[in-house]
Amino acid sequence: MKVAMIGYAQCGRSTLYRAAAGGSVKGDFTAVPVPDERFDTIVQQVQPKKQTPATLILHDDLDSVATGGKAFSQKLIDQAKKADLLLHVVRAFENPISPYHAEVDPQRDCSNLEVEIVLSDLQIIENRLERLQKSTTVKTPGSTDYLDKVSLEKFKAALEEGRPIRSLDLTEDDQNTIKSYQFLSAKPMVVCFNVNESDAGSPTEAVKKAMAGLAEIGTESFVACATIEEEIAQLDPADQGEFLASLGLTVPASHLIVRAVYDALGLITFFTAGENDTRAWPLRRGSSALKAAATIHNDIAKGFIRAEIVHYADYVAAGSLDAAYSAGKMSLEGKEYVIQDGDLLHIRNKS
Ligand SMILES: Nc1nc2c(ncn2[C@@H]2O[C@H](COP(=O)(O)OP(=O)(O)OP(=O)(O)O)[C@@H](O)[C@H]2O)c(=O)[nH]1
Ligand SMILES: [Mg+2]
Numbered sequence: 001m002k003v004a005m006i007g008y009a010q011c012g013r014s015t016l017y018r019a020a021a022g023g024s025v026k027g028d029f030t031a032v033p034v035p036d037e038r039f040d041t042i043v044q045q046v047q048p049k050k051q052t053p054a055t056l057i058l059h060d061d062l063d064s065v066a067t068g069g070k071a072f073s074q075k076l077i078d079q080a081k082k083a084d085l086l087l088h089v090v091r092a093f094e095n096p097i098s099p100y101h102a103e104v105d106p107q108r109d110c111s112n113l114e115v116e117i118v119l120s121d122l123q124i125i126e127n128r129l130e131r132l133q134k135s136t137t138v139k140t141p142g143s144t145d146y147l148d149k150v151s152l153e154k155f156k157a158a159l160e161e162g163r164p165i166r167s168l169d170l171t172e173d174d175q176n177t178i179k180s181y182q183f184l185s186a187k188p189m190v191v192c193f194n195v196n197e198s199d200a201g202s203p204t205e206a207v208k209k210a211m212a213g214l215a216e217i218g219t220e221s222f223v224a225c226a227t228i229e230e231e232i233a234q235l236d237p238a239d240q241g242e243f244l245a246s247l248g249l250t251v252p253a254s255h256l257i258v259r260a261v262y263d264a265l266g267l268i269t270f271f272t273a274g275e276n277d278t279r280a281w282p283l284r285r286g287s288s289a290l291k292a293a294a295t296i297h298n299d300i301a302k303g304f305i306r307a308e309i310v311h312y313a314d315y316v317a318a319g320s321l322d323a324a325y326s327a328g329k330m331s332l333e334g335k336e337y338v339i340q341d342g343d344l345l346h347i348r349n350k351s
Contacts, residue, residue, distance in 0.1 A: 003058050006072070006087070008091065009071075014060055028062050082182070085189065086184065090194065092206070117164065122159045122160070124183070190260040221260070266284055281295050305349055307334070310344045
């Protein structure tokens with residue numbers, strides 16, 4: 001899953017990015033491991049040669065991208081279009097040199113950024129609708145152009161009222177149209193309020209109000225102080241807990257990011273407990289065994305025969321995968337089986 005970091009100039013994106021990356025970064029993308037005690041339990045029991053936790057891929061445009069008071073440059077729009085989710089970092093710390101809106105106002109930044117996204121989508125739609133007027137098939141019900149036009153007009157009406165596409169009830173045809181244009185306002189968004197060091201454990205009223213506003217429209221948000229998080233990330237893992245607790249915090253920002261993204265995208269985790277490589281994989285809730293197989297490798301999906309499934313609770317109760325199999329806790333499932341959170345999978349396949 002790809003997460004694009006967005007936000008106004010000097011909001012602390014890159015500081016948070018470095019913190020999430022564990023202190024050092026090599027480029028614009030970094031993998032953030034998903035913390036999971038179940039994975040740790042499996043690794044301890046299987047003792048594989050290699051262990052690979054589930055990860056989220058975080059993107060930050062390390063060149064300063066914000067221009068003319070805008071959060072988005074064309075380059076950032078192009079990157080954000082490729083992401084599954086947008087992580088909006090909102091400055092809620094004092095920064096007198098901030099080139100844009102020196103005064104802290106998280107609610108203003110949230111709504112201004114949404115306006116930018118809405119206008120960017122609107123422009124794409126207006127251009128496309130204009131070109132569709134010349135299409136010879138646009139009046140033929142069922143044609144791609146016809147279906148496109150129906151969806152685009154629906155989106156346009158909402159965007160003109162300032163409502164993002166993600167807030168609409170979407171048909172399957174709408175979803176297909178979104179897939180081909182990658183509208184930013186259709187992407188799920190998570191907001192991180194980046195606060196002063198002194199507010200890390202207890203956010204200000206302005207931040208609380210902005211969070212409540214977002215909760216009302218179903219947008220996940222959380223609070224972090226990126227500069228503190230960067231310091232924490234550089235500590236020895238054994239010392240991190242104590243430092244967090246001294247600030248009134250429980251988990252580092254990387255966990256908060258992962259948690260919010262998992263919730264917003266409706267993700268679950270499944271496991272493959274191989275002796276060579278034991279892995280955890282993120283997957284959308286409701287996905288089939290075939291989709292899980294494709295997540296592992298396309299060839300495995302192509303050669304799919306059956307999925308051997310052990311639920312995590314049965315695995316833990318049995319103490320090992322072998323014991324779970326012996327106790328009859330493995331079920332053989334077909335392509336349509338809906339993967340449960342924590343399932344241990346082995347795909348029987350022809351490849
Ligand atoms: N006090 C405080 N300062 C912060 C915090 N986060 C970032 N800063 C400072 O804000 C400035 C900008 O931080 P960056 O992480 O570079 O912000 P950015 O959004 O990546 O900036 P651009 O990419 O240049 O737009 C730096 O001087 C940071 O040290 C924070 O949580 N608290
Ligand atoms: Mg930056």
